[in-house]
Amino acid sequence: MDPHSVVAAYPVTLSVAFLLGFLARQVGLPPLVGFLAAGFVFHGLGIHTDDTIKTIADLGVTLLLFTIGLKLKIKSLLKTEVWAGASVHGVITVMLFGLLFAFLGAAGITAFSDAGLGRAMLIAFALSFSSTVFAVKILEEKGEMLSLHGRTAIGILIMQDIFAVLFLTASTGKLPSLWAIPLIAAFILLRPVIYYILNRCGHGELLPMFGLFSALALGVASFDMVGLKPDLGALALGMLLANNKRASEISDTLFSLKELFLVGFFLQIGLTGLPRPADFGIACFLVLLLPLKTALFFALLTRLRLRARSSFLASMSLASYSEFGLIVGAVGVSNGWMAQSWMLIIAIALAISFVAAAPINQAAHTIYSRLHNFLQRFESCERLPEEQPIHLGDAKVAIFGMGRIGSGAYDYIVGQFGDVVAGIESNGDKVAEHQTKGRRVIQGDATDSDFWNRARHGSLRMVLLAMPLHHANLYALQQLKAAGFDGYVAALAQFPDEANALEKAGAHIAFNMYEGAGAGFAAHVEKLLAELVELPPDRGYIYNTP
Secondary structure, three states, X not given: OOOOEOOOOXXXXXXXXXXXXXXXXXXXXXXXXXXXXXXXXXXXXXXXXXXXXXHHHHHHHHHHHHHHHHOOOHHHHOOHHHHHHXXXXXXXXXXXXXXXXXXXXXXXXXXXXXXXXXXXXXHHHHHOOXXXXXXXHHHHHHOXXXXXXXXXXXXXXXXXXXXXXXXXXXXXXXXXXXXXXXXXXXHHHOHHHHHHHHXXXXXXXXHHHXXXXXXXXXXXXXXXXXXXXXXXXXXXXXXXXXXXXXXXXXXXXHHHHXXXXXXXXXXXXXXXXXXOHHHHHHHHHHHHOXXXXXXXXXXXXXXXXXXXXXXXXXXXXOOXXXXXXXXXXXXXXXXXXXXXXXXXXXXXXXXXXXXXXXXXXXXXXXXXXXXXXXXXXXXXXXXXXXXXXXXXXXXXXXXXXXXXXXXXXXXXXXXXXOOOEEEEEOOHHHHHHHHHOOOOEEEOOOOOOOHHHHEEOOOOOEEEEOOOOHHHHHHHHXXXXXXXXXXXXXXXXXXXXXXXXXXXXXXXXXXXXXXXXXXXXXXHOHHHHHHHOOOOHHHOOOOOOO
């Protein structure tokens, strides 16, 4: 093994990667920014990438696409805001950037001087994509994967990935094998068998093994055999499993493994190399074009009937360059369509775009709240059904987050006090499922700063924040207070420090779900327990739980 490779120098590389990731988190940045910086540090120390780190990075991206597929419904790609947003944005970006680069070449700018209109368009095409890895990481950290803007951004990214796959297929001059269509048909026909196997895997180590088997053996290997892009196979298998009730459980079991492998991806970008001053200057210039790319997303999404807030947050998630730009660049270089230096320029622009976009995305809600009066001027008069005003009716209690705990609270309140409660859930599929069960559940985003402007809530007296992510509950609580809500607020917490933070922010009570689960479980057997230990008959019961 090469002693100067990332893996061979693991005592140093692991330490530096962890420390820089840790420091990034302490200053409010995603750890991925620290991992990118670690890659640059390694390059400066003379440590270079090798086949092992490349394999780890490829596994990270593959598992990322697989887990995206597990949460993706095919019908979401057919929505106008997704396919039109991705297509129109791609065409306009390529035309604008391509003409700009050709003009700079004609003006004598060195990096663009050998780029005619065709090469300029290819460079623009490489820069038209947004990073799937970055967007998913940001949305996951903020708990917004299932929000409208999160689903819209992911749908656009999947469409962009499809465009990239079509380009890569065309660039080879080879068509997929004739076995490609039978393979896809076989997967569809065998779906009941795959579901049967999945449902008999239990909840232990077989479940993540099934996920790896599906992503790598069934997906990647089989697609590679028939001439299709291997990573697309992982995405396809994820989508095939998306309708199974255990899809989210598979995603959860692979979460830590995927996150660990993705560290290799970010390290690999940093290990690409340090640019010459001229290359760094061009990369910075490309990063300065990102606001134009982001503004174009915002303009298109508002025209496609999304609210200003949803359009803004989705656009901010897409405000980066993409790892696919490196792949397109590599194809261009290997075919002699662009200069070798562009690989390094695109890599540096990609890394800088991550560093710049990460803190902006972390503060996206705050930025929007300050700009909403201006941004709302761009809204279309017509709205998507998911963006219409929210009517809570005569509900006196609202539950934000209708997962297992929220659903249990809803049923208990209805059983004890009647139809006085409404559920608020951001996932449209979950909303439909609750409605079929007779629950009054409305689609809405608890972290939406405009929620109370859309909601009709004159009778509301109590709010229960039952979302699983602490920062989502905390942000929703802050929005409640900012909107002047003076009713009772109870919030869910997983840890004592989270409970303290919620109570300091204004919650009347923060309920520790783990401690409460144990107490609630004991309450179910309290009567029997009292008989067993011969407590006095007037001891009473701690909980009035059915």
